[in-house]
Amino acid sequence: MADSIMAVTSTQTAETHHEDPALKHQFDTPEQQYGASMFGMWLFLSTEIMMFGGLFLGYIVYRALYPQAWHEATLHQDWIIGGINTLVLITSSFTVALSIYGAQTNRKKLTVWCLLLTILLAFVFLVNKYIEYSAHYHEGLLPGKWFNTVEYSRQTELFMLFYFVMTGLHGIHVLVGILILSYIAYKAWKNTFHSEYYTPLEVSGLYWHFVDIVWIFLFPLLYLMGGVSFGGGH
């Protein structure tokens, strides 16, 4: 009884493999393969939550210990550049979502152009980050031997340490995202994706949206906590 069922299943699998070149041999159906990819990606994103979570926890603890210093240190941030970068990342999330829509509706040009636009926006984000980092360096806000201990308190240095580690780790994620999306854009250009198969595109999109979500929290925590004024970004 069991043997006959096994035999039937294996013939089905062999047939399916002939039909669908995107289906890897260890999976029975495209649905199963898709489910495994999505489950694996979400597990990875959970570990990412915990990695950034450790930094967010450190931020919360020291904000509770030094509320005044945290308040003042936020005033050294340029909220205009931070705000522009927020809009840039949100826009890039939108374009990634549209690129998946393009694959689902077999619009290759839409997919490729949206991915290229996303990569461009990611570079804009990193350029803005570079402008910010160099400004901090020249103002003596880079922790360590570069830090201006005469003008700023040690607690401000601690805040800046969190700032650089959190935005730095996030920036590395943006950099990795550029590499992943470039590869995906190349695959899309080579007609790899269509309405029946676009899992790598969707999984990469999940990664990019996660990077966006991290920034959605970093922006208010690192730029807005001290309040902002329209008299100037500084």
Add this chain to the structure above:
Amino acid sequence: MTVSHDASGEAVLEHEENIVGHLHHVVSWQTYLAVYIALLFLTVITVLVATVHLGEFNTIVAMSIAVVKMLLVLLFFMHVRWSGSVLRMVVVAGFIWFAIMVVLTMSDYASRHWDQGGSAAPNVPGVAPVVQQVNSEQSNH
């Protein structure tokens, strides 16, 4: 769903849809656009609220807006709204574990006996007065 199967194949398909969600669920570009505009709007709101001094309420509002923005991205851009039970469990588990980490750590910090002066924070970052107290007790013996 364009993939056709025989009776046993369909049974597998339905089962897996319940776990990870629908394969090839197409979300319209109008939905994406609406979510995008909402995210832009909330970003402007969060900056505008920061210009008003509301004390600790500023933090609460800023974090609430950030959570709403996160939910919009999760549910619509990341398709959690249309995903199955197993994927939702993984998503929720990630945030629950983070919440456990924060709550346990902060309950320690909030209930810790810092120093005799009763100030909420030590003067030197990274050096807790509790450690200094233990050292002085040891030297007395």
